Amino acid sequence: MEAVDEQHIRESHGPSALLLRGGYPWGYDVAAEILVRDGKITQIEPAVDVTDAEVIDVAGRLVLPGLVDAHCHLDKTLYGGPWVPHSAGDALADRIANDRTRRGELGIPNVDYVTALLERMAAAGTSYVRTHTDVDPDVGLRGIETVRTAAEHMSGRITVEQVAFPQHGLLTNPGTAELLEEALKNGVETIGGLDPASSDGDPVRNLDTTFSLAERYGAGVDIHLHDGGTLGAWEIELIADHTQVTGLRGRVAISHAYALGQIDEAYQARLLAQLAEAGVTLVTAAAYSFPVIPIKKALAAGVNVACGHDGIRDLWGPYGSGDMLERAMFVAYRSTFRRDDDIELALDAATYGGSRALGLKSYGLTIGAPADLVVVSARTPAEAVVARPMRELVLKAGRIVARNGRLI
Amino acid sequence: MEAVDEQHIRESHGPSALLLRGGYPWGYDVAAEILVRDGKITQIEPAVDVTDAEVIDVAGRLVLPGLVDAHCHLDKTLYGGPWVPHSAGDALADRIANDRTRRGELGIPNVDYVTALLERMAAAGTSYVRTHTDVDPDVGLRGIETVRTAAEHMSGRITVEQVAFPQHGLLTNPGTAELLEEALKNGVETIGGLDPASSDGDPVRNLDTTFSLAERYGAGVDIHLHDGGTLGAWEIELIADHTQVTGLRGRVAISHAYALGQIDEAYQARLLAQLAEAGVTLVTAAAYSFPVIPIKKALAAGVNVACGHDGIRDLWGPYGSGDMLERAMFVAYRSTFRRDDDIELALDAATYGGSRALGLKSYGLTIGAPADLVVVSARTPAEAVVARPMRELVLKAGRIVARNGRLI
Numbered sequence: 001m002e003a004v005d006e007q008h009i010r011e012s013h014g015p016s017a018l019l020l021r022g023g024y025p026w027g028y029d030v031a032a033e034i035l036v037r038d039g040k041i042t043q044i045e046p047a048v049d050v051t052d053a054e055v056i057d058v059a060g061r062l063v064l065p066g067l068v069d070a071h072c073h074l075d076k077t078l079y080g081g082p083w084v085p086h087s088a089g090d091a092l093a094d095r096i097a098n099d100r101t102r103r104g105e106l107g108i109p110n111v112d113y114v115t116a117l118l119e120r121m122a123a124a125g126t127s128y129v130r131t132h133t134d135v136d137p138d139v140g141l142r143g144i145e146t147v148r149t150a151a152e153h154m155s156g157r158i159t160v161e162q163v164a165f166p167q168h169g170l171l172t173n174p175g176t177a178e179l180l181e182e183a184l185k186n187g188v189e190t191i192g193g194l195d196p197a198s199s200d201g202d203p204v205r206n207l208d209t210t211f212s213l214a215e216r217y218g219a220g221v222d223i224h225l226h227d228g229g230t231l232g233a234w235e236i237e238l239i240a241d242h243t244q245v246t247g248l249r250g251r252v253a254i255s256h257a258y259a260l261g262q263i264d265e266a267y268q269a270r271l272l273a274q275l276a277e278a279g280v281t282l283v284t285a286a287a288y289s290f291p292v293i294p295i296k297k298a299l300a301a302g303v304n305v306a307c308g309h310d311g312i313r314d315l316w317g318p319y320g321s322g323d324m325l326e327r328a329m330f331v332a333y334r335s336t337f338r339r340d341d342d343i344e345l346a347l348d349a350a351t352y353g354g355s356r357a358l359g360l361k362s363y364g365l366t367i368g369a370p371a372d373l374v375v376v377s378a379r380t381p382a383e384a385v386v387a388r389p390m391r392e393l394v395l396k397a398g399r400i401v402a403r404n405g406r407l408i
Numbered sequence: 409m410e411a412v413d414e415q416h417i418r419e420s421h422g423p424s425a426l427l428l429r430g431g432y433p434w435g436y437d438v439a440a441e442i443l444v445r446d447g448k449i450t451q452i453e454p455a456v457d458v459t460d461a462e463v464i465d466v467a468g469r470l471v472l473p474g475l476v477d478a479h480c481h482l483d484k485t486l487y488g489g490p491w492v493p494h495s496a497g498d499a500l501a502d503r504i505a506n507d508r509t510r511r512g513e514l515g516i517p518n519v520d521y522v523t524a525l526l527e528r529m530a531a532a533g534t535s536y537v538r539t540h541t542d543v544d545p546d547v548g549l550r551g552i553e554t555v556r557t558a559a560e561h562m563s564g565r566i567t568v569e570q571v572a573f574p575q576h577g578l579l580t581n582p583g584t585a586e587l588l589e590e591a592l593k594n595g596v597e598t599i600g601g602l603d604p605a606s607s608d609g610d611p612v613r614n615l616d617t618t619f620s621l622a623e624r625y626g627a628g629v630d631i632h633l634h635d636g637g638t639l640g641a642w643e644i645e646l647i648a649d650h651t652q653v654t655g656l657r658g659r660v661a662i663s664h665a666y667a668l669g670q671i672d673e674a675y676q677a678r679l680l681a682q683l684a685e686a687g688v689t690l691v692t693a694a695a696y697s698f699p700v701i702p703i704k705k706a707l708a709a710g711v712n713v714a715c716g717h718d719g720i721r722d723l724w725g726p727y728g729s730g731d732m733l734e735r736a737m738f739v740a741y742r743s744t745f746r747r748d749d750d751i752e753l754a755l756d757a758a759t760y761g762g763s764r765a766l767g768l769k770s771y772g773l774t775i776g777a778p779a780d781l782v783v784v785s786a787r788t789p790a791e792a793v794v795a796r797p798m799r800e801l802v803l804k805a806g807r808i809v810a811r812n813g814r815l816i
Contacts, residue, residue: 318794339494340494
């Protein structure tokens with residue numbers, strides 16, 4: 001196949017229409033043309049009858065919706081800077097202490113690093129990012145402001161949602177709750193959390209505080225839950241209960257949830273039913289050797305599943321590339337998915353599942369949705385995940401954001 | 409940094425010398441020049457005084473020894489062909505049955521696919537490959553011949569060692585032992601095996617047969633061991649015993665050895681001591697979610713550790729890229745290695761550990777060794793593993809094999 005014909009690609013964002021010709025939109029059995037007008041998808045048909053559109057030849061290519069990174073930590077990143085050897089010990093407490101000591105020394109949060117990472121993400125086809133930003137009395141709201149500034153630098157080429165995240169404790173770190181509240185007042189969309197039992201010491205008061213702030217400011221909730229086994233499982237129940245009581249159905253996520261992979265099947269099934277009932281999303285990163293969320297069982301139970309990178313090149317670990325097709329590959333690989341339809345579940349988590357986690361009103365390869373599109377050379381969506389081919393064309397809200405892997 | 413200066417790169421293999429200038433050879437604290445003469449490394453010094461050498465500017469680059477893939481299955485690959493959706497059920501028995509049914513239908517083994525994969529491997533800096541080739545009454549020695557032909561097509565740009573592998577049973581598949589013997593007579597270097605207990609039913613007779621063939625033909629042994637828990641652990645003891653008795657010290661490897669990650673620490677320590685004593689190498693692939701060999705403990709006990717891709721784009725699963733830096737990343741990531749010196753252990757497995765597994769007489773960044781060199785833009789070896797940068801220059805025995813990711 002030839003590369004996307006460059007001369008036909010419009011570089012500027014304008015009012016006129018674009019027609020993607022000859023591609024295979026994910027979920028369509030045959031080649032279909034996609035008409036984009038005023039930033040939205042207005043037609044997907046075998047042949048679109050239009051005269052005023054600029055035609056982009058994507059013959060034989062697969063067309064995916066914009067990728068969604070539902071869990072990362074932009075504010076912590078060292079991306080684009082010099083290599084920084086990891087300096088923490090092996091325990092979680094070592095990494096937390098190392099983070100507090102070294103972030104100042106390394107000038108983190110750093111708007112240039114965050115921007116460099118967002119540029120990489122956009123070039124790799126990511127349209128939406130949910131990022132957990134540290135909020136604590138040391139850093140205050142500087143992380144929130146830094147990420148906001150970097151997102152502004154991207155001028156709409158990627159959408160960034162922030163989670164105000166008490167990385168260094170909520171109840172155990174006086175002043176943090178007030179700062180979280182200030183962040184929410186300030187327009188931050190979601191409130192975060194971290195192991196309400198093992199990290200913060202009082203799970204019920206922690207969740208009461210978190211959920212009541214969410215209710216007061218109309219925010220969503222996204223809790224990091226590393227606690228394993230029966231402790232983590234019990235916290236999952238607690239989060240589901242809080243979601244039910246506060247009526248935050250569809251606005252709550254649990255990230256990591258390692259415990260789900262560490263309990264017996266009957267208990268796992270009961271928890272998944274409870275999460276489905278409460279409308280809680282599960283977000284997995286397939287990080288290191290930690291348990292991956294049991295995706296097929298979660299989906300079968302009716303639970304939404306999303307995925308994200310977690311940290312990328314930061315004081316918590318040096319890994320991560322910013323490419324959500326690679327992250328979907330990790331999710332599929334760690335889930336031992338081999339068949340195409342299984343591998344597509346990981347891609348679904350990196351697209352539609354993420355869009356639901358972020359509460360996007362309109363998303364996907366559907367009429368009326370923003371034209372967030374990713375064009376790759378792959379015969380099937382599973383091949384796109386496995387091979388992670390170059391992003392030949394990326395559109396965000398109808399605007400050409402990247403071509404052949406490079407940001408425009 | 410600029411890309412390697414193309415005009416200074418000699419494309420042909422000739423008698424004159426090459427001088428790599430300005431690079432940082434792995435393990436050297438300062439920049440050092442590497443002089444290559446007649447295919448070998450003849451000097452590594454801060455400044456080499458030479459007048460007849462062609463100079464290649466690798467300023468600021470990291471120089472690694474050629475990568476070693478110590479476990480793959482070239483004969484099974486569909487690499488370079490059209491995407492083939494995985495068609496087996498989830499059980500191991502399903503994959504074995506699916507393999508037998510579909511390989512004929514898909515024309516496997518296929519010399520073009522094997523060659524395409526070898527080209528990819530060489531371009532990504534792999535200098536040596538150990539590949540397990542199916543031998544059974546259905547396929548006979550066709551796999552061995554196919555891999556040999558493909559290796560010949562590579563005209564020395566990569567070295568391929570074959571393992572005659574009874575994928576479909578040894579004792580349970582009459583005629584296989586005779587074919588393995590024919591393969592060894594025919595010059596195949598190593599004899600393979602597969603789960604002597606669970607797959608072949610009679611572990612002692614299986615290992616007696618395998619090791620006595622190895623002894624008779626001066627071959628090495630490399631056994632796939634997926635069996636978990638105490639069964640697998642007991643088989644590890646059995647293999648160590650057979651190695652001691654037959655005097656094959658240094659010529660035996662166990663691939664996968666999942667059991668090592670599934671037993672208690674005391675038993676694990678005892679097994680590792682036994683393997684060190686017997687001189688048995690452990691080979692890990694960090695495949696899917698299967699346990700990775702406990703690398704730090706194995707090395708501390710004195711056991712050699714190597715790594716490899718396992719299958720790449722075949723009927724056993726669609727994953728794999730042929731890039732050993734990516735594979736080293738998987739090994740490091742799944743081992744939860746975050747610090748540079750830990751991550752280097754994975755790179756060591758993908759280089760020096762592999763060279764010992766394959767019994768290479770001379771290897772590495774050392775005077776007198778074949779000039780198998782890989783040049784990348786990375787500040788540290790750990791960054792090379794994490795970021796997997798483009799291979800700017802690859803030499804095999806002093807010959808330029810690839811530049812900027814492309815085979816010459």
